[in-house]
Amino acid sequence: MRLGGRLAGAIEVLADIEARRRPVADALKDWGLSHRFAGSGDRSAIGNIVYDALRMKLSHAWLMEDESPEALAFAVLLRQWGLTAEALAGELEGDRFAPALPQAALAALSTRRLEDAPAHVQGDIPLWIQPAFEAAFGDAWIREAQALAERPSLDLRANRLKAPRDKVIAALEETGAKPSAIAHDGIRIAPGEGASRLPNVTAELTFAKGWFEVQDEGSQIVSELVDPRDGDQILDYCAGGGGKTLALSALMRNKGQIHAFDADRKRLAPIIERLKRAGTRNVQVHDRPQQLKALEDGCDIVLVDAPCTGTGTWRRRPDTKWRLTERSLEERLSQQQDALANAARHVRPGGTLVYITCSVLPAENEAQAQAFVAAHPDFEQKPALPVYQRLFAGAPEPWAGEKGALTLTPATTGTDGFFFSVMTRKAS
Structure with a gap:
């Protein structure tokens, strides 16, 4: 043709x-x-x-x-x-x-x-979203919006339970795979130009062996920012297909215990095969809220990768940019509030609640974290930038909010847009 x-x-x-x-x-x-x-x-x-x-x-x-x-x-x-x-x-x-x-x-x-x-045309975003971008990024909002209209790379995460990053890169040499700029296990394949095709990496034998997973570098970074210890008990409350669960398990070297839960069983279903392929042994999968009863007040870390508008993934899913409505945003805000409130019951005194979205909209991010803390005085926000600087010394830094939350973007960190906030529960 x-x-x-x-x-x-x-x-x-x-x-x-x-x-x-x-x-x-x-x-x-x-x-x-x-x-x-x-x-x-x-x-x-x-x-x-x-x-x-x-x-x-x-x-x-x-x-x-x-x-x-x-x-x-x-x-x-x-x-x-x-x-x-x-x-x-x-x-x-x-x-x-x-x-x-x-x-x-x-x-x-x-x-x-x-x-x-007009400014929103320069940024290639719907007009009604412009005020949210201005609030999030100030004078840099057009550049941030334009970066969300660029082609994304293909990002992989080397599974350290099976193979180190350099070994995976060597096996994928023909694809042009290179180490990612920030994430320690990250591998990046450039997006290419024009009609060029990205390689079908999931057809590789090394993928079947569990050497790597397809995962945006931003998702890898926020997983590392959770900063788990080997013996931690962690609840991934909105686990979905298990990308962050798998990353955390590798970071914990298959030690401790991770509980993966999602109310949407269809989204959760792929996790079973992914866990087997990755060689993961410290994960329990739950698909009913009552199965989490024993975990109330007992988890060191509870991760809420909340349902959101996905504005941070517009490079990969540009059609969703034009289908997004104010009504759908309101629905997501309600779901996020419910997820945070329900998940918080499982954080032990002195434990940590981590709130993540793949959105760049303040209403879904800082506003939700601050509203949660205001409604739950036994929780307080903790600055995440010091952890980022310790883990990724010298790397490009994301946006840091007034309360210490971080926002990764294509323009700052070269990743999808991700929001990351840490809230600690006061010890009783």
């Missing part, structure tokens, strides 16, 4: 997403099933165009003076993939599957400057 066919396929998918407001992964899967003649390289290139278009949807539309799927797809090739209008016309010439060049949009692109666009 030539570029014209790939471009046409991407336009179809973008139109489907717009018309049906469905997840991009579902739209791409359905397109592939209905176009079985398309090879893996074609599907990958189409996916890249679609994801790139959604990451910078607002600025593409403003510069092209056209928000149609056609304009967005062409803008990707011209703005993000580095083609000139002349080179693009040459690539598409004679390709019967190629869509027509949007001449009016191309003319607009040649005359408009992004610096003249």
Whole structure:
């Protein structure tokens, strides 16, 4: 399939997403099933165009003076993939599957400057979210928003229970894997440009052996910030698929005890196979709240990786940026409050409650932590930056809030956006 066919396929998918407001992964899967003649390289290139278009949807539309799927797809090739209008016309010439060049949009692109666009357009975020970004990042908010519109790397975590990082990197040499900048077990594969594909690392034999897991470096960093000791008793209250549970188990060298719980059994289900593959022996999995009764007032650390809007993962899931509403944010705030209150019952006197989100919105982060402490006077916030500086001396530092919480971002730490707050329960 030539570029014209790939471009046409991407336009179809973008139109489907717009018309049906469905997840991009579902739209791409359905397109592939209905176009079985398309090879893996074609599907990958189409996916890249679609994801790139959604990451910078607002600025593409403003510069092209056209928000149609056609304009967005062409803008990707011209703005993000580095083609000139002349080179693009040459690539598409004679390709019967190629869509027509949007001449009016191309003319607009040649005359408009992004610096003249409204601020939220420059940042490629919904207008109603702008005040939250301003509150979180001050004068740097546009750069922070723009970093969330860039392509993400593929991050892995070497499983120190099975293999050290250098051994994993050597085994993945053909993928271009390199050590991550901050996380001690982190491995990074650069995102690539244009139509280039990321390697399918889960097809590697070393993955089947449990040598590594796919995990964003930011998730690895906040797992390390929990700073567990070998003999700790830990409750991962919103464990999901178990990424942080696995990371904590490795940090604890399979010692102590971790209890992994999630109210959503479907999200929790993958953890069983992942634990087996990783060689993890100190984890118990729970799928009912009553199973945690014996842990009340008994855990050294309780981790709440709370449900959130996922604004920190917009690089990987750009379609969610445009589906986010004020109502869905309010629903998440309520869920977070419930999760914190329920999880806190399991923290022993003198123990620690860790609150994490993959969001960058203050309402989900600092505001929730402060509201919890205000409602629970036996808890107090503890500065997390000293722990970060001790564990990652010399590394780029995240945003530090007034009460000591941290926010990792693509612009500061080169990771997904993560919020990390520590609250200690006063000893009785």
